Amino acid sequence: MMALTATYLFLLGAVVGSFLNVCIHRLPRAESVVRPRSNCPSCGKTITVFHNIPLLSYLFLRGRCGACGWRIPARYPLVEFTTAVLFAGGYLRFMADPRFAVFLPFVAICVALFVIDAEHQLLPDLLTLPGCAIGLLLSPWNPLVGPGGALLGAFVGASLSAGLILVYWWVRKRQGMGWGDVKMLAMIGAFLGWDFTLLTIVLGSFLGIAWWGLQEMRGKGRGLQHVLPFGSFLALGSIACLLFGQPILIWYRSLLLGSVAGGLAVLP
Numbered sequence: 001m002m003a004l005t006a007t008y009l010f011l012l013g014a015v016v017g018s019f020l021n022v023c024i025h026r027l028p029r030a031e032s033v034v035r036p037r038s039n040c041p042s043c044g045k046t047i048t049v050f051h052n053i054p055l056l057s058y059l060f061l062r063g064r065c066g067a068c069g070w071r072i073p074a075r076y077p078l079v080e081f082t083t084a085v086l087f088a089g090g091y092l093r094f095m096a097d098p099r100f101a102v103f104l105p106f107v108a109i110c111v112a113l114f115v116i117d118a119e120h121q122l123l124p125d126l127l128t129l130p131g132c133a134i135g136l137l138l139s140p141w142n143p144l145v146g147p148g149g150a151l152l153g154a155f156v157g158a159s160l161s162a163g164l165i166l167v168y169w170w171v172r173k174r175q176g177m178g179w180g181d182v183k184m185l186a187m188i189g190a191f192l193g194w195d196f197t198l199l200t201i202v203l204g205s206f207l208g209i210a211w212w213g214l215q216e217m218r219g220k221g222r223g224l225q226h227v228l229p230f231g232s233f234l235a236l237g238s239i240a241c242l243l244f245g246q247p248i249l250i251w252y253r254s255l256l257l258g259s260v261a262g263g264l265a266v267l268p
């Protein structure tokens with residue numbers, strides 16, 4: 001029974017991932033995600049239902065558009081596969097816990113935001129603002145927050161990141177994060193509450209610094225001017241928080257306490 005449900009959620013995730021691919025392609029270009037039906041971004045030919053089957057159609061078409069031979073980017077099957085794995089994995093993690101119902105829409109939006117920010121350094125309002133609304137609407141059934149906690153989380157996420165932008169602007173006379181990050185953090189706050197939102201910012205910053213370091217080591221970096229897709233790292237951090245937030249929070253607190261204790265120990 002468990003394996004059957006996990007398989008079903010894997011397939012559901014692949015279908016959702018297929019729709020996310022449409023959003024990822026069209027939202028940054030300000031195109032409708034509903035009309036026209038799925039078509040090839042290169043020749044514009046409508047892809048038949050058979051070709052709309054996620055994952056399998058990519059294998060069947062051997063990664064090329066049936067009409068014009070356009071090479072379908074690996075991102076398409078990757079997004080479908082990742083969403084499928086997250087849906088099935090989330091079920092195995094949460095089972096009948098109500099957190100699972102909150103997890104599904106959140107993860108779907110985060111996958112789309114991750115790719116769009118990585119490709120375009122953009123977090124579309126059409127994802128973050130409805131995401132924020134969904135987080136608030138689901139909050140009565142969300143054991144992580146509740147309605148008050150969701151509002152507080154959204155407020156903390158938005159005001160903290162807006163504050164960081166203003167301080168950075170004041171000190172460096174240019175913009176650090178974007179306003180898209182502010183709306184995304186409001187959404188994360190509405191879903192996860194204020195404590196996991198702070199943890200998400202910490203995790204996202206660690207990931208961003210690690211990524212920046214890797215780019216520098218490979219000689220591809222552009223110093224601190226390098227544009228980091230911070231939204232992508234926030235997406236990763238928030239999904240990690242939702243899946244393993246409690247253990248991460250306990251580990252992080254012990255790390256902080258450990259470093260404070262260590263700092264006190266070396267004081268004369």
Ligand SMILES: [Zn+2]
Pocket residue numbers: 040041042043044045065066067068069070
């Ligand atoms: Zn084509």
